[in-house]
Each structure stands twice: as C-alpha cells, then as structure tokens.
Amino acid sequence: MFSESISxxxxxxxxxxxxxxxxxxxxxxxxxxxxxxxSIGMGVKDKVAxxxxxxxxxxxxxxxxxxxxGGSRQAAGSSITLNEKDALAxxxxxxxxxxxxxxxxxxxxxxxGNQNWTTSIQGTTPDIQGIRNYSIEEGSFxxxxxxxTRARVAVLGKTxxxxxxxxxxPIGQTIRINxxxxxxxxxxxxxxxxxxxxQDDTVIIxxxxxxxxxxxxTYIQNINxxxxxxxxxxxxxxxxxxxxxxxxxxxxxxxxxxxxRNMVAIMEAADETTxxxxxxxxxxxxxxxxxxxxxIMNIMLVSVTERTREIGIRKALGARYQNILxxxxxxxxxxxVTGGIxxxxxxxxxxxxxxxxxxxxxxxxxxxxxxxFAFSVFIGLFxxxxxxxxxxxxxxxxxxxxx
Amino acid sequence: xxxxxxxxxxVYQLGGEQVNALAGIxxxxxxxxxxxxxGPSGSGKSTLMNILGCLDRPxxxxxxxxxxxxxxxxxxxxxxxxxxxxxxxxxSFNLLPRMSTLQNVALPMVYAGVxxxxxxxxxEQVLAMVGLESRMNHQPNELSGGQRQRVAIARAxxxxxxxxxxxxxxxxxxxxxGDEVMNIFSELNSQGRTIILVTHEPDIAEYAxxxxxxxxxxxxRDEWKVR
Ligand SMILES: Nc1ncnc2c1ncn2[C@@H]1O[C@H](COP(=O)(O)OP(=O)(O)OP(=O)(O)O)[C@@H](O)[C@H]1O
Ligand SMILES: [Mg+2]
Numbered sequence: 001m002f003s004e005s006i007s008x009x010x011x012x013x014x015x016x017x018x019x020x021x022x023x024x025x026x027x028x029x030x031x032x033x034x035x036x037x038x039s040i041g042m043g044v045k046d047k048v049a050x051x052x053x054x055x056x057x058x059x060x061x062x063x064x065x066x067x068x069x070g071g072s073r074q075a076a077g078s079s080i081t082l083n084e085k086d087a088l089a090x091x092x093x094x095x096x097x098x099x100x101x102x103x104x105x106x107x108x109x110x111x112x113g114n115q116n117w118t119t120s121i122q123g124t125t126p127d128i129q130g131i132r133n134y135s136i137e138e139g140s141f142x143x144x145x146x147x148x149t150r151a152r153v154a155v156l157g158k159t160x161x162x163x164x165x166x167x168x169x170p171i172g173q174t175i176r177i178n179x180x181x182x183x184x185x186x187x188x189x190x191x192x193x194x195x196x197x198x199q200d201d202t203v204i205i206x207x208x209x210x211x212x213x214x215x216x217x218t219y220i221q222n223i224n225x226x227x228x229x230x231x232x233x234x235x236x237x238x239x240x241x242x243x244x245x246x247x248x249x250x251x252x253x254x255x256x257x258x259x260x261r262n263m264v265a266i267m268e269a270a271d272e273t274t275x276x277x278x279x280x281x282x283x284x285x286x287x288x289x290x291x292x293x294x295x296i297m298n299i300m301l302v303s304v305t306e307r308t309r310e311i312g313i314r315k316a317l318g319a320r321y322q323n324i325l326x327x328x329x330x331x332x333x334x335x336x337v338t339g340g341i342x343x344x345x346x347x348x349x350x351x352x353x354x355x356x357x358x359x360x361x362x363x364x365x366x367x368x369x370x371x372x373f374a375f376s377v378f379i380g381l382f383x384x385x386x387x388x389x390x391x392x393x394x395x396x397x398x399x400x401x402x403x
Numbered sequence: 404x405x406x407x408x409x410x411x412x413x414v415y416q417l418g419g420e421q422v423n424a425l426a427g428i429x430x431x432x433x434x435x436x437x438x439x440x441x442g443p444s445g446s447g448k449s450t451l452m453n454i455l456g457c458l459d460r461p462x463x464x465x466x467x468x469x470x471x472x473x474x475x476x477x478x479x480x481x482x483x484x485x486x487x488x489x490x491x492x493x494x495s496f497n498l499l500p501r502m503s504t505l506q507n508v509a510l511p512m513v514y515a516g517v518x519x520x521x522x523x524x525x526x527e528q529v530l531a532m533v534g535l536e537s538r539m540n541h542q543p544n545e546l547s548g549g550q551r552q553r554v555a556i557a558r559a560x561x562x563x564x565x566x567x568x569x570x571x572x573x574x575x576x577x578x579x580x581g582d583e584v585m586n587i588f589s590e591l592n593s594q595g596r597t598i599i600l601v602t603h604e605p606d607i608a609e610y611a612x613x614x615x616x617x618x619x620x621x622x623x624r625d626e627w628k629v630r
Contacts, residue, residue, distance in 0.1 A: 015501050312497075315482065317486065318514040
C-alpha cells in the first residue's frame, strides 16, 4: 500500500520532470547554502579560536598606557609607566598566577654573513616559553642567569633561522643585531600564524641585554602573565589592576596608566562574534530553504488543480482519502528529500570549493548536514500536507466534472 | 445484490436557486437485470447514476445497496463499495493518460490491495476478454474511441463487481464500436451481472430487458420487454 503510493508518486513526478527538478532546485540551493554557510562560519570560528589560542592559554598582557585615552590610543609601548618591579610585584603578590614574563620589543636588522633580515627582537625572561608555548627545536633557551649577566645570546624563530642560515645550523654561530654580536643558542619550533601575525618571525634575547645593550631603556613594554586557569583569570585581571594602580599611586579619579588585556575575554568575545556570524549565515540560508518549501507548496497546488480529473477518476475507482493523500504527500517529500540529498552534496562541494579557491578553512558540520536534511524533509511534509489534503478531500463528482 | 431506491431526491444549490435534479425516485432493480435509463437532457439521468454508483449521496430518501443503507457510509466506505461492488463506465472513458492500457486496467486492484504480480496477470486476462490483449502496452491516446471504451469496461470489470454502471457509454462512439461495446455488456449480463446504463439512443436501449424513462427528476415510465 505504501510502496504503491511511492511508485504512483514517482510516476506523477516523472510526468513532469522539468517542473519537479526546478522545484527541487529551491531545496537544493537552500540545503546547500545552509551547509556551505555553516561550514564557512565554523571555519572562521575555528581559525579565530586557534590563532588566539596560539598566543598562549590563560594569558594576560599588561601594556603601558590607557586602553582608550580620549579616543586616540597611544602606540603600544610608547609610554614608560611599566618597569621590571611591577612585573616582580605581580608575580610575588598576586595569587592564581603561574608565570610572569616582562618584555620589550623593537625592530632591528639581523645580519649573518651576507644575509640580513629585519625582524622584531624580543627581550624577555625564560618564563616566556611556558606562557607562549614556545618549544625548542634545536639547542636550548637562554637562562635566568643569562638575563642577570646581560649575556649576548639569542634564540631564533624558525622564519629568521631559515632566512639567515638557509638550512645551515645556526647553533653556536654569531649573528649581529643592530651591529652588536650575539651567539645563537637555540631555534624555536615553528608555530605558524596567530592573531599577532607570524609568530616565527622573531628573535628572543635576555630582557636586560635588550634593555641595556640594545635599546638603552630602563622601562618595559609589556608584562605577559599566565594565570593558573580560566576560572581565576578575571580575578587575576582585577588584582593586577588594583596592584598596579596602588604601585603607580593613582588617585581614585585618575584613569589607569596601563592596560590589562585578558586573552580569555578576547577569545570569548571573538567566539561570540563568530558564532553570531555563523548563526546569521545559517538563518539567511535557512530562509532560502523556506522559500524552497513555499515553491514546493506552490507547485503541488498547481499539480493538484491540474490533476483534479485524475483524482476524480482514481476516487471513482475506489481510491480512499489516505491513498490520494499519500500520493501527493510522497510527491512533495520525494522532491524535498531528493533536493535535500543533492543539496548536501552541493553544500559539501561548495565548502571544499571555497576553502580551496579562497584559501579559507571550512569545517563541515555534520550537525548542519543532519539539521538541513531533517529540515528539508519537514518542509516537504509541512508544505506538502495542505495540497495533499486538498486533493484527498475532493468530491469525486466535482472532480470528474472538472475541465 | 439488490438495489432499492425509495423517495430519493437530489437538490443542487445554484447561487440562491434550488435545482431539483431528482424529485423523488423510487426504483427497484433485482440482481441480474439489464436496465436502460432514458430521458431528455437535464432530466436527472446522470445524477441518478452517480447516486446508484455510490459516487454521490442522495439529499433525501433511502438507497439500500445489498441490504446496506448507503447514506450511513462514510467517504472511505463509499470508496471501498465503488472499488469492490461496482464497475463504472463513463461516456468520456476517463482513462488516465501517460499510463499503459494494462496499468489503467490494473488501477482498481491497486486500491483493492491486490499484489502487483496478480494485478498484472488479472488485468491482462480481462483485457483479453474485451479483445485488446495486443494493445496492453499502448497508451490511451494511441487507441480508437471504441478501443478506449473497451479498456474502460475491462477496468470496470477487473475487481469482479456484480454491478456494472455506464453513463452513455456509446455516446462518443460510432454505431459499429457502439454495437461492439453493447455486445460486451450483453455478454456480461448473461454471466449474471447487473447492468444499468444511461442512453439517448433507442437502438442501444434495445439491448436492455427493462427501460426506465426519467423526466424532470421523476420516473415517467418503467417498461419490461418480453423476450
Ligand atoms: N453539480 C451540479 N450543480 C448544480 N446543478 C446540477 C449539478 N449537476 C447537475 N445539475 C443539474 O441537475 C439537473 C440534472 O442533471 P443531469 O446531469 O443528471 O442530467 P442528465 O439527465 O444526465 O442530462 P444529459 O442527458 O444532458 O446528460 C440539470 O438541471 C443540471 O443542471
Ligand atoms: Mg448525463
């Protein structure tokens, strides 16, 4: 009985192939768009999340200067309100902290032999390794001892090592940073892109060496802090603010002369934004699916009207309400399910196409696939039931009279 | 399977106007009878046939079919009755286009729940009875009018109903095809089936053993022929 209805419905669709296909196109595009849009959205989300995570987990960064000083933000590190003692105080007085690494950064030309490369030179302490998840590929990191003795040693990022040494081994070699000689003690493992740009295009040297022997400054430009976990990071952020305000003797009305950036908060905000974009894309795509559903209803209503006489004949020959209902309902569902399956193929294809052409990463979401497919079946049912009922309720005499 | 109509009326509402298509028909048809219904155009013949064929319900009055009051049946029960007990033949054939002759003939069995293999075998058999086994894979628009009507008769027969009803079955046919069709009806009647048909042509009514004349929704005359 059910299989009969299916074959009758299929025959009905075959009689009007082009129309069935065009109607199906609405669903194909709708389902395909939902899957492609969600894949792109998830891809962006994924990319943002990994690039922020690449900066280090549970990371807080303290920089000098107010975060929004009257609309014009001062260039990072241009003010001199932070010093090493601030960093020391943070590590000693605030609980919930794993590691603290004060740092200075400036761009210099680095020379080895006849190769030269301009990169950012970071002066910091060995704790930066744990904070930023640096691992050593070759050699070793410099030590706290090196920081205290202002040793002229350097750890190279992968990009710098490759550009200066062309595959040769850098360990033990002497490079010149702004003409001062430095001995290479280690090379970092590649980390790739992050929110801050290429993390491998850097040279790390001891903090005091950088301050005194290279830059000639006594202040520091940022303090990297790793909290013990996401649960305490907001507390740590508040504590650092309180501590630094006290240390800088700021009056209650004076704004902060430093900024504490909380990477977890930034990540959450970014995550929220990308989730919102993803849902927005999905909703827009979902609307096109809805339009596809209305197309099905439209064509089914036309089909019922056109086939009024056929319905009358079938009823005269003994077709019951449910026979006619199923016949038309199955037609609608066949359109929507076939459209849904083709739409899934299209959506996955489009996701791969976009990721290879635009170079974006796309994450194909099985949830989106299942949801889009289920939605298309539901749409077939929802928009098919009214025309099918209309057909099944036709009076046989009226239907037979229909010209 | 007896047919008992008593005081059956059918009123159509046309705008504000009432049309009394049937004004009180009392009619008794015994199993195995061959009845022709005649009358002028608009007299209510088709309306009467539709009620007899369970395609429509009377406005008032009682229709007992096979001891069952038709007015008490719901739409699905009427459909089952049409499917199992009655074979209907229309003036305009009413075959489904884009379906082969064989599929058209097999269609009532789909709704009777007969299995596909048996359906096709039986449809073939019935098509052979009306002399069209060589046309079973043709579509209706590839057949002549007479052939189409024979297919329609085969379709009416396929569920082995005891009553065959036909509303002007020869109305669209020439004399020769009309006679072929009427010979089939005679043959079916001699097998014991009840035949009721509407016609305008006295020649066609000649095939029947009884002629009921209808005028203005009422029975004017009811004649039995003595053979
Ligand atoms: N659906 C309807 N709505 C309104 N009036 C109708 C309807 N069907 C039939 N009638 C009216 O009922 C009367 C009987 O119609 P019916 O079709 O039974 O006549 P008939 O005897 O079959 O005529 P003909 O010989 O031309 O086929 C006519 O006056 C017709 O206009
Ligand atoms: Mg008529």
